[in-house]
Every structure is written in C-alpha cells, then in structure tokens.
Amino acid sequence: xxxxxxxxxxxxxxxIPALVPQPVSVEYGRGCFVLTADTTLSADQASASTAVxxxxxxxxxCGFKLATAAAAGRSGxxxxxxxxxxxADLGPEGYRLEVTPQRVSLSAPTxxxxxxxxxxxxxxxxxxxxxxxxxxxxxxxxxxxxxKDQPRFGWRGLMLDTGHDFQHLPFILRFIDLMALHKFNVLxxxxxxxxxxxxxxxxxxxxxxxxxxxxxxxxxxKRGVKPGRYTQAEVREVVAYAATRHITVMPEIDMPGHSxxxxxxxxxxxCPVPHKTWEFERWEYCVGNEKTxxxxxxVLSQVIDLFPSKFIHIGGDECPKDHWKLCPVCQAKMKxxxxxxxxxxxxxxVRRIEKFLNSRGRRLIGWDEILEGGIAPNAAxxxxxxxxxxxxxxxxxxHDVVVAATSHLYFDxxxxxxxxxxxYGFEPVPQDLTPEQAVHILGAQAQMWTDNHPTEKEIERxxxxxxxxxxxxxxxxxxxxxxxxxxxxxxxxxxxxxxxGIDWQAAG
Ligand code: ACM
Ligand code: ZN
Numbered sequence: 240x241x242x243x244x245x246x247x248x249x250x251x252x253x254x255i256p257a258l259v260p261q262p263v264s265v266e267y268g269r270g271c272f273v274l275t276a277d278t279t280l281s282a283d284q285a286s287a288s289t290a291v292x293x294x295x296x297x298x299x300x301c302g303f304k305l306a307t308a309a310a311a312g313r314s315g316x317x318x319x320x321x322x323x324x325x326x327a328d329l330g331p332e333g334y335r336l337e338v339t340p341q342r343v344s345l346s347a348p349t350x351x352x353x354x355x356x357x358x359x360x361x362x363x364x365x366x367x368x369x370x371x372x373x374x375x376x377x378x379x380x381x382x383x384x385x386x387k388d389q390p391r392f393g394w395r396g397l398m399l400d401t402g403h404d405f406q407h408l409p410f411i412l413r414f415i416d417l418m419a420l421h422k423f424n425v426l427x428x429x430x431x432x433x434x435x436x437x438x439x440x441x442x443x444x445x446x447x448x449x450x451x452x453x454x455x456x457x458x459x460x461k462r463g464v465k466p467g468r469y470t471q472a473e474v475r476e477v478v479a480y481a482a483t484r485h486i487t488v489m490p491e492i493d494m495p496g497h498s499x500x501x502x503x504x505x506x507x508x509x510c511p512v513p514h515k516t517w518e519f520e521r522w523e524y525c526v527g528n529e530k531t532x533x534x535x536x537x538v539l540s541q542v543i544d545l546f547p548s549k550f551i552h553i554g555g556d557e558c559p560k561d562h563w564k565l566c567p568v569c570q571a572k573m574k575x576x577x578x579x580x581x582x583x584x585x586x587x588x589v590r591r592i593e594k595f596l597n598s599r600g601r602r603l604i605g606w607d608e609i610l611e612g613g614i615a616p617n618a619a620x621x622x623x624x625x626x627x628x629x630x631x632x633x634x635x636x637x638h639d640v641v642v643a644a645t646s647h648l649y650f651d652x653x654x655x656x657x658x659x660x661x662x663y664g665f666e667p668v669p670q671d672l673t674p675e676q677a678v679h680i681l682g683a684q685a686q687m688w689t690d691n692h693p694t695e696k697e698i699e700r701x702x703x704x705x706x707x708x709x710x711x712x713x714x715x716x717x718x719x720x721x722x723x724x725x726x727x728x729x730x731x732x733x734x735x736x737x738x739x740g741i742d743w744q745a746a747g
Pocket of ligand 1 (some may be wrong): 557
C-alpha cells in the first residue's frame with residue numbers, strides 16, 4: 240500500500256522544477272516531454288560517452304534502454320547531446336538545456352558541462368527516476384523549460400576523512416555518485432591522520448599494518464579506529480570513477496603533524512625524544528632529519544603517480560611542535576638555517592615540500608596553519624579557522640584560497656550545532672576583499688571528519704541534506720538567496736535522495 244501511494248504522489252513532474260543546486264536561469268515553457276521506450280538518444284561524436292552515462296542513469300527505473308539511432312520510419316521523441324564550442328561564454332562547466340514536447344537538447348562547450356546538464360535533466364524527471372528498481376505506472380514527464388547554467392565557483396568540494404576511520408571502497412564510489420548529482424567537482428580525500436595510514440605505498444608496507452599502531456606505546460591501538468587499507472589498484476579505480484563524473488580526487492597526506500601511524504610504523508623519522516601516552520594524538524615528523532625528507536618524497540612521488548590532481552594537500556594543521564623544541568636534530572636544523580622559532584621551522588619544512596611538488600608540476604595546498612612562520616611562495620590555503628580570518632589574510636597576500644570554515648562547513652558537527660539554515664547562509668567570500676583579491680577565493684567545501692567514528696550510514700546522514708545547501712553556496716548565484724524556497728525544493732529533492740537510500744525524513 241505504502242509503495243503504491245508513493246508512486247502515485249510522484250507520478251507527475253513537479254509543476255515548478257525543484258532543482259538543487261538552483262540553476263542561474265530557468266524559463267518555463269508550456270507542456271512537457273514524455274520519455275518512453277520510443278525515445279531516441281542522439282549524440283555527436285564527442286558526446287557519445289556522456290550519452291551512454293545518461294542512458295545508464297535512466298535505465299534501472301525506466302526499465303528500458305534508450306535506442307541510440309532512430310529506427311527507419313520512427314517518429315518518436317529525441318534527447319540530443321551536443322558539444323558546442325559557440326557556448327564558450329558559459330565557461331568550462333556551463334551548459335544549456337532546452338525541453339520541448341518533441342525534443343530535449345543538452346549542449347555545452349565541454350563534456351563536463353554536458354555531464355552537469357545530464358544531472359539537471361535527471362532532476363527534471365519524477366523523483367522515482369532515482370530508484371534502483373524498475374518503477375511501473377509512472378509517466379516519465381519532463382516539463383518544458385529552457386535552462387542556462389554555470390557555476391559560481393570552480394572549486395566545489397566535499398572532504399572525506401579516511402585517516403581517522405576507514406571506509407570501504409563501494410561507500411567511496413557511492414559518495415562520488417552523490418557528489419556528481421549535486422555538481423560537486425572536488426573530492427578532497429583526507430587519507431591519513433591519527434587513526435590510520437590506509438594508502439598502499441610500495442616499499443613501506445608497515446604503514447598499512449594496523450598491528451603497528453600502539454606497539455611503541457605498550458598501549459592499545461587508538462580505540463574505535465576501524466582499520467583497513469586501499470591498494471594502489473583500488474585508488475586508481477576511485478580516481479578513474481571520479482574522473483568520468485568530472486570530479487577531481489585531491490589527496491591529502493597530513494604532515495608534519497597528525498602523523499602518528501606513520502611514525503609508529505617508521506620511528507626513524509620521529510624526533511629522538513621520549514613520547515608520553517597522552518601525546519598519542521598528533522605526533523610530528525622530525526623535520527631536522529634529512530632522511531625524513533627522503534621518506535616523504537618517496538611517499539609523495541607515489542601519491543603524484545596515483546592522483547592526477549593539480550593540487551596535492553599536505554595538511555600542515557595542528558602541529559604541536561613540542562618534540563621539535565626538545566629535539567637536538569630539529570634544533571640543529573633551526574640553527575643551521577637561521578630559523579628563529581618552531582613556526583619558522585614548519586615554514587621551512589613546507590617550503591621544501593612545496594619545491595618538491597612544484598618540481599613535479601603540482602601545487603601545494605595546506606590548512607591555514609601554513610601561513611604561520613611565513614607561507615611558501617606558491618602555496619594555496621585551505622581556510623578553516625574563521626576566527627583567524629585566514630581566508631582574507633591569504634587572499635590579500637595573493638594566495639589562492641579554498642574556504643572550509645569550521646563555523647559552517649564541518650559536518651562532523653551535529654545538525655544541532657550547525658543547522659541547515661546556518662549552512663545555507665554561508666558566504667565564502669570575505670566582505671572586505673577587493674574584486675581583485677576575491678578572485679583568489681577558488682571556492683568552498685564541506686568537511687566530513689571521522690574522529691567520532693560514525694558508521695558509513697551515519698556519515699551520509701551527517702552530510703545530507705547539508706551538502707545540498709553547500710551545493711547552492713558554490714554553484715548558484717550569490718543573490719538572491721532564498722532559504723524558504725530552498726527548503727521547498729528540498730522537499731522534492733528529499734524524495735530523490737530517499738530513492739537513493741538516504742532518507743532523512745524517515746524515523747530513526
Ligand atoms: C582541521 O580541522 N584540523 C583542519
Ligand atoms: Zn626532530
């Protein structure tokens with residue numbers, strides 16, 4: 240009974256398309272297009288694989304595979320995908336989508352833009368199009384509409400933390416699919432942290448060995464950590480899966496702090512000073528030791544090989560520097576390099592790592608602590624500490640910035656602490672920037688930390704629906720912002736996500 244009711248309620252397309260994120264321009268027409276087994280999918284050569292993606296999205300719920308060439312004499316409706324260089328003014332991710340009763344036309348200057356047009360088209364259909372199972376008795380209507388759309392920011396991210404707690408590969412692929420639906424384009428993969436170093440680095444097998452954790456402390460491994468490992472083949476699978484969805488996977492290997500698992504596995508890169516159990520949290524590499532640089536360059540070389548991302552994130556956050564103060568090797572390095580304090584020692588370390596990454600054609604990005612002691616010349620800053628005004632300081636100094644504000648965009652905090660309306664109201668560009676400075680704000684992202692060991696299901700419930708709000712912050716126009724309109728659209732969007740297995744309105 241319940242199922243029948245759901246089908247009936249969702250059988251017609253919403254009168255006003257409830258799109259998330261809201262496109263730049265939507266003009267409504269009269270009537271609608273009806274998708275049937277007779278509809279033909281047509282695509283120019285450049286768009287053939289995007290057309291295959293569209294057909295694959297529609298098939299499970301519709302139960303039919305769209306024909307890619309019209310049969311002789313058939314006069315069915317058409318969905319056409321075309322790459323059109325004349326639409327270059329829409330930018331590298333913009334698109335145009337026109338629906339008439341006979342034809343749906345998706346066009347864009349790039350395949351990325353066309354892929355985002357496909358995401359919008361999915362949302363124009365009844366929400367049950369997102370069902371994994373064939374849905375009967377639904378007329379697959381698409382309202383007549385003309386949409387012109389392009390993102391506000393080039394960096395639209397979510398961060399997933401697998402360094403406190405491991406998540407399985409199918410979960411990560413699903414996380415990417417959900418990102419694609421909301422037109423995110425950067426998965427910041429926070430791979431290593433206090434809990435585990437799950438990434439396979441050949442020649443350093445102990446990094447992935449969970450039994451290493453705690454052996455030096457004669458204590459337990461960090462409580463609650465779900466250990467696990469990603470082979471390099473699995474990492475390549477994630478990167479390729481994301482790339483077909485126009486999402487860049489940016490890896491983060493946290494250093495010099497937040498490095499406990501690596502230092503328990505390879506103590507030769509740790510400062511030769513005693514540790515106490517309570518210090519388990521954030522051990523830092525011995526950056527006075529030349530061998531540490533050799534190790535980290537080995538690790539980063541493999542990271543570069545695995546991840547085509549232009550940016551490589553090296554963490555840089557919350558390094559206690561306590562051991563450096565006591566360490567004769569670090570102190571000798573400070574003297575030799577004429578460094579006045581431990582902040583400058585961290586800055587020295589980051590500059591060396593940046594030089595290495597730049598020599599391999601990549602750019603360094605780090606949490607905003609990399610501003611302390613002097614920022615590396617080409618570094619980009621991930622601004623998380625709102626109270627430090629890091630985003631404004633870095634942008635004024637001419638550095639690129641990704642805004643990751645703890646106050647609004649940390650989704651490990653509950654919805655009581657950081658409610659949906661607060662997230663929706665966030666503005667990434669600090670008020671006091673000139674237009675020239677504001678260009679350095681590349682975009683924003685939400686963070687999903689796993690220090691509290693949420694299950695994979697709990698992670699999704701923490702991320703959604705708040706990530707829907709973030710998708711509007713980074714994609715839609717800055718003005719006008721209408722929270723009640725967003726909540727109304729979210730009512731329909733909730734049905735889509737429920738069909739995908741995220742049901743935040745269900746009890747429990
Ligand atoms: C951070 O939250 N430690 C970047
Ligand atoms: Zn040291």
